Amino acid sequence: MPDSLAAQAMTRMTGWKSTALQGWGRSTLSPCLAARPERLRELRAALDTPEGRTLIAHGGGRSYGDAALNTDGAVVVTGRLDRILAFDPATGELVAEPGVTFADLLAVFLPRGFVAPVSPGTAHVTLGGALANDVHGKNHHHAGSFGDHVLWFDLLLPDGRMQRVSEAEDPALFHATIGGIGLTGLIAAICLRLVPVPSNALAVRRRRVGDLDEFLAGFEAASGATWSVGWIDALASGRSLGRGILETAEPSPTGLPHTVPKSRRFPVDAPGWLLNGMSVRAFNALYWRRVPAAGQEVTVPYRQFLYPLDAIEGWNRMYGKQGFRQFQCVVPPGPGVAALRRLLETVAAAGSASFLAVLKVMGPEGRGMLSFGMPGYSLALDIPARPGSEELFGRLERITRDAGGRIYLAKDSLLSAEAFSAMYPRADEFRAVRARVDPDRRLGSDMARRLGL
Amino acid sequence: MRETWLILGASSAVARAFAREAAEHGAALLLAGRDMEDLGHQATDLAIRHAVPAVPMRFEARDLASHAGFVAECRERAGEGLLNVFLAFGVMPDQAEADADPAVAAGMVEANFTGAVSVLGTLGPVLEAQRGGVVVALGSVAGDRGRKRNFLYGATKAALLTYLQGYAARLSGAGVRVLCIKAGPVDTGMTWALPKLPFMASPRAFAAAAWQKARRGSGSAYLPGIWWPVMSIIRLLPTPIFNRLDI
Numbered sequence: 142m143p144d145s146l147a148a149q150a151m152t153r154m155t156g157w158k159s160t161a162l163q164g165w166g167r168s169t170l171s172p173c174l175a176a177r178p179e180r181l182r183e184l185r186a187a188l189d190t191p192e193g194r195t196l197i198a199h200g201g202g203r204s205y206g207d208a209a210l211n212t213d214g215a216v217v218v219t220g221r222l223d224r225i226l227a228f229d230p231a232t233g234e235l236v237a238e239p240g241v242t243f244a245d246l247l248a249v250f251l252p253r254g255f256v257a258p259v260s261p262g263t264a265h266v267t268l269g270g271a272l273a274n275d276v277h278g279k280n281h282h283h284a285g286s287f288g289d290h291v292l293w294f295d296l297l298l299p300d301g302r303m304q305r306v307s308e309a310e311d312p313a314l315f316h317a318t319i320g321g322i323g324l325t326g327l328i329a330a331i332c333l334r335l336v337p338v339p340s341n342a343l344a345v346r347r348r349r350v351g352d353l354d355e356f357l358a359g360f361e362a363a364s365g366a367t368w369s370v371g372w373i374d375a376l377a378s379g380r381s382l383g384r385g386i387l388e389t390a391e392p393s394p395t396g397l398p399h400t401v402p403k404s405r406r407f408p409v410d411a412p413g414w415l416l417n418g419m420s421v422r423a424f425n426a427l428y429w430r431r432v433p434a435a436g437q438e439v440t441v442p443y444r445q446f447l448y449p450l451d452a453i454e455g456w457n458r459m460y461g462k463q464g465f466r467q468f469q470c471v472v473p474p475g476p477g478v479a480a481l482r483r484l485l486e487t488v489a490a491a492g493s494a495s496f497l498a499v500l501k502v503m504g505p506e507g508r509g510m511l512s513f514g515m516p517g518y519s520l521a522l523d524i525p526a527r528p529g530s531e532e533l534f535g536r537l538e539r540i541t542r543d544a545g546g547r548i549y550l551a552k553d554s555l556l557s558a559e560a561f562s563a564m565y566p567r568a569d570e571f572r573a574v575r576a577r578v579d580p581d582r583r584l585g586s587d588m589a590r591r592l593g594l
Numbered sequence: 595m596r597e598t599w600l601i602l603g604a605s606s607a608v609a610r611a612f613a614r615e616a617a618e619h620g621a622a623l624l625l626a627g628r629d630m631e632d633l634g635h636q637a638t639d640l641a642i643r644h645a646v647p648a649v650p651m652r653f654e655a656r657d658l659a660s661h662a663g664f665v666a667e668c669r670e671r672a673g674e675g676l677l678n679v680f681l682a683f684g685v686m687p688d689q690a691e692a693d694a695d696p697a698v699a700a701g702m703v704e705a706n707f708t709g710a711v712s713v714l715g716t717l718g719p720v721l722e723a724q725r726g727g728v729v730v731a732l733g734s735v736a737g738d739r740g741r742k743r744n745f746l747y748g749a750t751k752a753a754l755l756t757y758l759q760g761y762a763a764r765l766s767g768a769g770v771r772v773l774c775i776k777a778g779p780v781d782t783g784m785t786w787a788l789p790k791l792p793f794m795a796s797p798r799a800f801a802a803a804a805w806q807k808a809r810r811g812s813g814s815a816y817l818p819g820i821w822w823p824v825m826s827i828i829r830l831l832p833t834p835i836f837n838r839l840d841i
């Protein structure tokens with residue numbers, strides 16, 4: 142057999158295939174060898190990568206940048222490991238494989254009166270991905286991040302050992318893996334606590350907010366709300382800078398009849414011109430007016446409030462073939478307010494056609510060494526990949542850093558190693574744990590290399 | 595009375611999806627295969643998601659001597675309810691590998707065909723005695739015509755189909771339906787590393803369609819349906835042309 146054939150046969154036997162993956166922003170195409178285990182045995186086998194390539198886990202692929210990419214390396218896709226392994230309705234404790242998604246949790250447990258304690262903005266995120274980015278939701282101001290609700294996890298270490306990791310037994314590894322962007326091992330099972338809810342619905346209030354100051358005051362007044370989030374028209378400037386909609390929600394005591402979610406698929410890659418400043422401006426104005434001046438109170442299913450974008454499958458194709466990037470930062474209260482204003486001004490001035498910006502009040506610091514969460518304000522916005530957009534990112538990064546804030550790795554694809562170290566003070570602690578569990582550097586990702594991890 | 599589905603080869607992605615479908619419809623599950631760790635996980639998953647009884651069971655298709663005891667245990671576990679069978683086990687080593695090593699080829703025949711004949715044969719009287727139930731077995735479009743790239747696997751599935759035709763005739767008197775699904779490629783571990791295949795179905799969509807067929811159909815059926823016209827043409831191609839195709 143010729144060499145190439147022999148190599149082909151080898152990769153077939155171990156289930157590796159040559160492919161190209163993208164982050165959710167679709168701004169780069171990353172060639173790699175990928176395996177997709179369907180059971181634990183195959184996950185273990187995936188540690189043995191062809192040609193000694195480095196390995197990274199890839200969950201639902203909802204990180205926008207390169208956290209789950211490993212160009213010319215190996216990638217293990219975990220979505221097929223989707224079994225629920227235990228549930229105790231008395232405590233809400235759930236044990237599940239890493240490929241179980243928030244959509245699964247909603248389908249299985251909402252009818253029984255439980256929801257995930259923390260949920261990101263799309264239900265297609267896997268529990269493994271949620272742990273590895275220590276994700277947050279619209280209740281971060283009091284519920285904290287995903288990792289705060291995790292009791293333990295099983296971690297398949299690069300040397301093939303399976304370790305049950307908890308805060309009590311191995312605090313360093315526990316805190317390195319929460320938010321550790323997959324660099325400490327392959328998460329094989331997660332134990333977390335779901336929270337009981339009175340019904341399948343939320344009572345949502347929406348109101349228009351005229352500018353940034355009013356927004357911050359609105360958040361302050363709503364600090365007791367279970368859920369809160371602000372949608373900002375990122376193209377509004379001058380006196381309406383920071384104009385938007387403030388949404389708060391509480392569990393509704395009465396439920397809604399069960400409905401099956403309908404989702405539409407974004408049909409094709411949109412042509413680049415679709416997203417020019419004009420069309421986005423019109424959209425944003427409409428979005429703002431949708432909420433009556435007097436405000437609005439509605440009861441909606443959890444799904445609709447938590448995952449509004451999931452109604453259009455593949456919406457990321459709206460940004461066309463070049464893709465887009467998302468900028469998300471958190472800035473501390475105090476100096477952060479001026480920074481928020483400057484960030485919004487910079488984006489509005491660049492006219493870079495960001496649909497909506499999302500503003501959130503953030504609560505406690507996360508438990509992970511590289512957790513994003515910290516007290517302050519988080520701002521997130523999409524920026525289509527166009528000439529000049531990287532430069533714009535540079536300016537936004539500078540403002541964030543000067544204000545003592547940080548950029549969210551789940552969204553990032555551009556941060557420099559130097560800026561990263563300044564924003565994440567526990568990076569060295571993280572490196573030390575990595576050196577302990579992965580001395581031979583068998584794990585690796587584009588993000589890890591870029592950030593000098 | 596709750597019906598039971600015995601899933602033979604339950605760790606495969608297609609079988610897993612079918613088991614979820616059956617559980618969603620309230621059936622009890624017997625999950626038979628070799629990877630007990632995995633089957634245990636799957637049983638817990640089904641029990642939690644759908645509140646149905648699900649039991650992992652050790653089953654080795656090539657260990658023919660074990661089949662009688664295995665079938666007796668299945669019958670007992672199914673209790674008073676109807677026992678149905680979804681046969682999904684099968685291996686597909688590389689054709690080149692099987693060409694080079696007759697032992698690999700023979701092992702495949704043993705697992706895919708001999709094993710199936712033995713376990714179905716043993717199940718026959720049990721199904722006849724209950725006077726009802728369904729047997730669904732996974733065939734393959736590869737069984738329609740022997741292709742250069744995959745004829746050994748195809749041959750085992752063609753043999754299985756022929757067996758099932760007679761098996762169906764035998765059991766029909768007892769009111770047992772037998773259905774052979776001629777499966778096109780499904781997006782599973784078996785096809786993951788292969789070059790891009792046409793009309794690939796997701797396990798979930800495949801299982802949902804298979805479940806529908808299992809409710810009513812008998813005989814054989816292509817899944818997804820597009821394979822019926824495709825294979826009709828491929829079967830009709832004149833041999834000299836067919837042999838030159840690199841498929």
Ligand SMILES: Cc1cc2nc3c(=O)[nH]c(=O)nc-3n(C[C@H](O)[C@H](O)[C@H](O)COP(=O)(O)OP(=O)(O)OC[C@H]3O[C@@H](n4cnc5c(N)ncnc54)[C@H](O)[C@@H]3O)c2cc1C
Binds near residue numbers: 200204278279327
């Ligand atoms: C529409 C949308 C809305 C979003 N909203 C929010 C939000 O509100 N809040 C928020 O915090 N985030 C949000 N995100 C980001 C998203 O929650 C994170 O990027 C999340 O980590 C994605 O998880 P994933 O399963 O898609 O994993 P991927 O993106 O594929 O991977 C993420 C990281 O997890 C690692 N990983 C995955 N599985 C494992 C495993 N089994 N073992 C070890 N490491 C693993 C990967 O290596 C990678 O580093 C949003 C994303 C989208 C697309």
